[in-house]
Amino acid sequence: MSQPSMTSQSKLLALATRFLSLGSAQRRVFLNKLREQGLDASSLPVPPGVAGERSPASFSQQRLWFLEQLEPGNSTYHLPGALRLKGELNVGAVGTAFERVAERHTSLRTVFATAEDGTPEQVICGAQGLPFERLHAADEAEMQALADAFARRPFDLAQGPLWRVALIERAADDHVLLVCLHHIIADGWSIQVLLLDFVEAYRAALQNDTASLPALPLSYADVALWQRACLDAGEGDRQLAYWQQQLGDEPPVLELPADRPRPARQSFRGARLPFSFDAALSGRMRELARQRGVTLFTVLLAAYQVLLQRMSGQTDLRIGVPIAGRQRAETEGLIGFFVNTQILRGDVQADASFNQIIDSVRLASQGAQAHQDLPFEQLVDALAPERSLSHNPLFQVLYNHQQRQDEALQLMPGLNAALMPLDNGSAQFDLALHTWENAAGELAG
Numbered sequence: 498m499s500q501p502s503m504t505s506q507s508k509l510l511a512l513a514t515r516f517l518s519l520g521s522a523q524r525r526v527f528l529n530k531l532r533e534q535g536l537d538a539s540s541l542p543v544p545p546g547v548a549g550e551r552s553p554a555s556f557s558q559q560r561l562w563f564l565e566q567l568e569p570g571n572s573t574y575h576l577p578g579a580l581r582l583k584g585e586l587n588v589g590a591v592g593t594a595f596e597r598v599a600e601r602h603t604s605l606r607t608v609f610a611t612a613e614d615g616t617p618e619q620v621i622c623g624a625q626g627l628p629f630e631r632l633h634a635a636d637e638a639e640m641q642a643l644a645d646a647f648a649r650r651p652f653d654l655a656q657g658p659l660w661r662v663a664l665i666e667r668a669a670d671d672h673v674l675l676v677c678l679h680h681i682i683a684d685g686w687s688i689q690v691l692l693l694d695f696v697e698a699y700r701a702a703l704q705n706d707t708a709s710l711p712a713l714p715l716s717y718a719d720v721a722l723w724q725r726a727c728l729d730a731g732e733g734d735r736q737l738a739y740w741q742q743q744l745g746d747e748p749p750v751l752e753l754p755a756d757r758p759r760p761a762r763q764s765f766r767g768a769r770l771p772f773s774f775d776a777a778l779s780g781r782m783r784e785l786a787r788q789r790g791v792t793l794f795t796v797l798l799a800a801y802q803v804l805l806q807r808m809s810g811q812t813d814l815r816i817g818v819p820i821a822g823r824q825r826a827e828t829e830g831l832i833g834f835f836v837n838t839q840i841l842r843g844d845v846q847a848d849a850s851f852n853q854i855i856d857s858v859r860l861a862s863q864g865a866q867a868h869q870d871l872p873f874e875q876l877v878d879a880l881a882p883e884r885s886l887s888h889n890p891l892f893q894v895l896y897n898h899q900q901r902q903d904e905a906l907q908l909m910p911g912l913n914a915a916l917m918p919l920d921n922g923s924a925q926f927d928l929a930l931h932t933w934e935n936a937a938g939e940l941a942g
Contacts, residue, residue, distance in 0.1 A: 513541040524730035548718030555721035556872035562617040570651035574680035577648035579917040594698035608657035628661035684836035717833030736871040767924020
């Protein structure tokens with residue numbers, strides 16, 4: 498084993514490559530020796546190019562693949578996005594730009610095959626051809642109908658492509674650009690990456706130039722392979738022990754008031770209800786976060802807990818919270834299914850002060866962050882909750898807070914671009930609250 502002072506990047510990469518080459522038992526020994534030297538798996542870089550054209554699906558991908566086998570064509574796990582573009586649009590440059598983006602990201606050229614043991618494999622294909630459609634809408638209602646149908650149309654995980662693009666023309670200077678990706682190859686962060694890369698590639702295409710995008714150091718398949726190796730080496734057992742202690746054995750079902758009984762089988766039908774906070778309220782929430790020494794996310798989640806407690810009358814609350822799963826800087830520019838789901842448990846008593854609830858959320862969040870690598874799928878398998886077709890296991894409500902980078906969209910020459918909400922008509926949970934803040938600090942959801 499190398500000396501503790503051996504921390505140069507090239508030597509760490511050699512250690513990481515060696516770690517991947519070992520069997521399961523040897524990996525555990527290797528990782529223990531690393532810890533003796535003050536290192537762990539997170540100290541090592543992910544070796545690039547180790548996955549090859551065929552490699553195991555990540556745990557998150559495996560779950561969605563099995564769900565697709567059970568219910569083919571379900572649009573619940575579609576990720577639609579839309580841009581309203583007003584001004585002079587070069588349609589040819591749009592197509593060229595997306596072709597460049599597809600060349601850049603292997604996830605956009607990934608399909609799924611069944612391995613000999615019945616589990617899914619990622620297969621990276623060559624150029625598949627851009628799934629680019631051109632449509633025309635006579636009015637806003639037709640445009641919305643086209644966009645909704647576009648978002649709901651099924652994907653074929655075995656054939657691909659697992660993303661598509663459409664351009665709806667309302668007038669010569671008014672277009673809606675639609676993108677839709679299957680969640681198995683992407684997440685919410687990925688859509689922002691896709692749009693930002695598209696903007697840069699579009700600008701370059703207008704000038705018959707090459708987009709000035711930095712080379713990607715890894716593929717998603719590389720990261721998935723590394724994740725499996727680390728969890729196999731004992732990191733999964735360590736983090737699982739924490740979550741088992743946090744969540745206990747019998748998670749309660751959150752019963753929110755409804756106008757009809759819970760159906761025996763979830764339909765996954767749902768709808769969006771947009772809202773916004775005015776500047777004064779947004780400012781007061783930020784000031785409270787500053788005073789308490791916490792993030793805005795913590796304040797908003799605490800408020801959500803209070804609302805759920807009052808609506809349900811229950812005090813033991815379990816809220817699903819997506820985390821980006823991109824602790825490594827080299828993953829920030831990748832398209833892929835990195836997001837993981839954590840369950841933040843709160844004991845929200847009716848007589849607790851709001852400051853007490855904020856402090857409780859802060860502590861729960863800190864513990865979750867320190868144990869964020871365990872895939873949600875493995876947690877569900879280990880806890881083995883009683884299954885029901887009427888609700889999700891472990892938690893029934895979700896909260897997601899993010900920052901959006903809308904300002905980059907204004908870099909498209911000759912165009913005024915704005916994100917446009919899309920509704921695929923489905924819902925994964927009883928209630929999901931999404932909030933975001935833009936560069937100007939405005940809050941909406």
